[in-house]
Amino acid sequence: MRIETALLGNKLQKKPIIWTISGxxxxxxxxxxxxxxxxxxxxxxVCHLITANTVQNSSELIAVNPTQVEILALQVQALRFDKPPAVIKIGLIANREQINWLIxxxxxxxxxxxxxxxxxxxVGRASVGGCxxxxxxxxxxxxxxLVDVITPNFIEAKQLCTLTTTSSVNDTRFMAEKILRLGCKAVIIKGGHNATEKPNDNNTHCTDVCLQSLSPTSSQLFTLQSPKINTSYSxxxxxxxxxxxxxxLxxxxxxxxxxxxxxxxxxxGLLLATEVKNDISDDMRDDKNEVDRNRYYGAFEQGFWPxxxxxxxxxINPLNQKLQSTKCFEPLDLSEGEKLGLYPVIDSLAWLALLLPLNLNIIQLRIKGNNIIEVEPMIEQAVAMARDYNCRLFINDHWQLAIKYGAYGVHIGQEDLNGADLNAIAKAGLRLGISTHGCYEFLLAKQLxxxxxxxxxxxxxxxxxxTGQIQGLENLTQILALADTTPVVAIGGINQQRLDKVWNTGVSAVAVVTAIxxxxxxxxxxxTMQARLC
Incomplete structure (x- = not known):
């Protein structure tokens, strides 16, 4: 069989390249x-540079045999122009010579x-024990x-903190701040080894934190929590x-x-391992085998794209507190299987007057500027105009005025979400739409x-x-899998040529601006666009 090398080369070039430097x-x-x-x-x-050949099994580490830095240097020389990396992942560094070469x-x-x-x-210690x-x-x-992200577990994070403090520390945020001062751009502390959480949480949940430096004087914290998954295949x-x-990345x-x-x-991956264990038939189970399985330390099972x-x-975010005290937001009054379809986003009463007679399911009025003297009468009139039509009018950002004049709904951007009184919006009976850019913001907003x-x-x-937040159709499809029953609106750069491809992902609405x-x-x-989204 003949392989077209040019086509093969083009295909491979579409894959990002990472280097892994580890044992x-x-x-x-x-x-x-x-x-x-x-x-x-x-x-x-994946291109790999092996820093050491280790001798270990599922119960003990026996030996570590470092690679000569001359070999590592030759491997870098062979790869750097032929397969330049987008990301370099570093694991085991076996000795001082390697750290000096790496720097x-x-x-x-x-x-x-x-x-x-x-x-x-x-990596300092093997998970089976031993240095x-x-x-x-x-x-x-x-x-x-030279490090953009460092990923210690809780024990490793405490050890790294000795570079900047001699005190005993257990607070994860405090440790992350200390590590960030070492010069790296971000630190992720994995919570699987944290034995200092509250007793009622320690056996049920695992909390990971990421602290990212935004400037010399500011940083941003991201906190994720999942139920702990007990498996011997980790x-x-x-x-x-x-x-x-x-x-x-x-x-x-x-x-x-x-x-x-x-x-x-x-x-x-941890859940895949528990499924394997749970698939063992009852007639294969006995007390001795169960003890052996629990003691066995098997390889983590890598799945595919989650x-x-x-x-x-x-x-875990301050917005979660709003979630706990907020009344549920009203739904969009969609019948079973019904979608919103075309979602125009316009900035004036003239555009609203032009579009309202077209029997659209939803329109957003996005007025730029915060001059209340100019904005308030426009919103008052817009809400009054929409009452004569069977159209869901959402007001962008100006939630106080949307409440005051009884709008159908309000749309809040991420940058304004923390400042909005979500409870007041819900109590007023307004529907809420939220902008998201990626799976982190989507999951956070979905919790509301x-x-x-x-x-x-x-x-x-x-x-x-x-810049840096273009989702594309593939990422949109992946995010849709997380939506459950929440209607999803796709927005941004969608014109008539792109309309069908976006609609075919399964979204409830396609928002357009300049296309109109x-x-x-x-x-x-x-x-024309409205008819294509029926």
């Missing part, structure tokens, strides 16, 4: 083996690849400014966490979304139980600068 585990659970399995299942090409190599390659990201999993690396923490200090889960994070996800997807990937809602974590969720920008758009406002014949364009 080899002959038992197949951790290190390079976990990295390769994870990367391949998440659709990245020099990363400094040079980062100067050549300014968008390169580095994920570091600070993988005896490097003092002070030796790692020059590496930290060997290499820490390596898989870091390599999954590297893979999602290589696919150009923002850190918050890569973090969320990584947590779902790990939950998925898509099931039960794999995804809960977002809004009337609908908007996902964007699907494509680059003229109306807003969405810049059309030569706006009414005709609206009717």
């Amino acid at each position: 080899a585990d002959c038992s197949g659970g951790a290190g390079i083996a976990a990295d390769i399995k994870t990367g391949h299942n998440l659709n990245v090409e 020099d190599m990363l400094s040079e390659i980062k100067s050549q690849l300014p968008n390169l990201l580095v994920v570091y999993d600070p 993988l690396s005896s490097l003092p923490n002070s030796v790692l200090a020059p590496l930290m400014p 060997h290499g889960s820490g390596c898989s966490f870091a390599s999954a994070l590297a893979s999602f 290589a696919h150009n996800y923002l850190l918050r979304d890569a973090f969320t997807l990584t947590k779902a990937f790990i939950n998925q 898509s099931k809602p039960n794999n995804f974590p809960i977002i 139980q809004p009337s609908y969720l908007a996902v964007g920008a699907i494509f680059p758009t003229k109306t807003k600068n969405m 406002t810049e059309a030569q014949q706006p009414v005709t364009a609206t009717k």
Whole structure:
């Protein structure tokens, strides 16, 4: 069979490349083996540089045999131009020579690849017991400014904090702040080894935190929580966490979304292992076998791209407090199987007057500016105009005025969500729509139980600068799998040429702006798009 090498090359070029620099585990659970399995299942090409050959099995670490740095340097030289990485994932560093080589190599390659990201999993001890690396923490200090994300577990985080403090620390946020001061751009502390949580939580939930530096004086905290999953097949889960994070970052996800997807990937793998255990037939069970299975330490099972809602974590955020005290928002009054269809977003009463007679299911009035003297009479008149038509009119952002004049609903952007009185909106009987950009914001907003969720920008758009937050059709489809019964609106850069592809993903509505406002014949364009979404 003849293979077209040009076509093969084009196909391979579409896959992001990650390098993993770590140790080899002959038992197949951790290190390079976990990295390769994870990367391949998440659709990245994996190049590996082995820092050490370890001798270990499911019960003990016997030996660590470091690789000479000359060999590692030759491997980098062979790969750097042929297969340049989008992300480098670092695991086991076996000795001082390797750390010195790594610092020099990363400094040079980062100067050549300014968008390169580095994920570091600070492996100190093997999960089966025994020391993988005896490097003092002070030796790692020059590496930290070259690291974009470091992913210690709770025990490793406490050890890293000795670089900046000698006090005993157990607070995860405090530790993350200390580690961030070492020079890395972000720190994720995995909660699986945290034995300091409240007793009633410790046996039931696992909490991971991500602290990301935004500037020298500010940072942002992301906290994810999932039920603890008890399984003896978790060997290499820490390596898989870091390599999954590297893979999602290589696919150009923002850190918050890569973090969320990584947590779902790990939950998925742990659940796969429990399903294997639960599939054992009753006649194979006896007390001795059950004890042996519980003692056995098997390899973490890497699944594929996470898509099931039960794999995804809960977002812990101050907005959760609003969720606990907020009355449920009214639904959109859709009959079974009914969708919203075309969703025009317009900025004036003139546009509203033009579109209301067209029998649309939903319209949003987005008025730019905050001059209350100008905005209030426009919203008052808009609500009065919409009452004569069977159309759901949503007011963008101005929730106080929407309540005052009895609008059907209000749409809130992420940047204004914290400042909005969600309880007041719900008590007034208004429907709520929320903008989201990626799976992290989608899951957080979904916990507020809004009337609908908007996902964007699907494509680059003229109306807003969405740099770094373009979702695309593939990501939209993945987010839709998390929606359950919440109606989803797609928005951003959608024109007549893209309309059908977006609609075919299964969204409830397609929001458009310039496809109407810049059309030569706006009414005709609206009717045409409306008919295609029936």
